[in-house]
Amino acid sequence: MGEVSDEALREDEERAETIRYIVDDVARQIRDGGVTEAEARDLVGRVRFGMTRMISDQMATYDLIYGARFERLIRQFIRGEP
Numbered sequence: 001m002g003e004v005s006d007e008a009l010r011e012d013e014e015r016a017e018t019i020r021y022i023v024d025d026v027a028r029q030i031r032d033g034g035v036t037e038a039e040a041r042d043l044v045g046r047v048r049f050g051m052t053r054m055i056s057d058q059m060a061t062y063d064l065i066y067g068a069r070f071e072r073l074i075r076q077f078i079r080g081e082p
Contacts, residue, residue: 015054022047023066030073037078044070 026047030040044067051062075081 019051019054022050023069027069027073030070031077033077035078037074040070040074040078044074 026040026043029035029043035043048059048062048067052059055062
């Protein structure tokens with residue numbers, strides 16, 4: 001079996017950090033209430049589109065984790081649902 005290079009591991013770590021930063025920023029904007037539902041959905045859609053360029057082979061996982069997170073935040077902080 002081949003080993004994963006240190007460079008490949010660093011690239012994966014950097015990509016994961018970038019994803020966390022972007023997702024956390026959008027989540028913060030939704031939580032802070034400074035966006036409408038339409039604006040929040042636009043942000044979420046833009047982030048998802050960007051992710052298709054970064055992690056196209058992992059979009060199902062992205063949707064499961066972050067899609068659900070964004071939906072919950074929109075329901076809770078914009079719609080005011082429990």
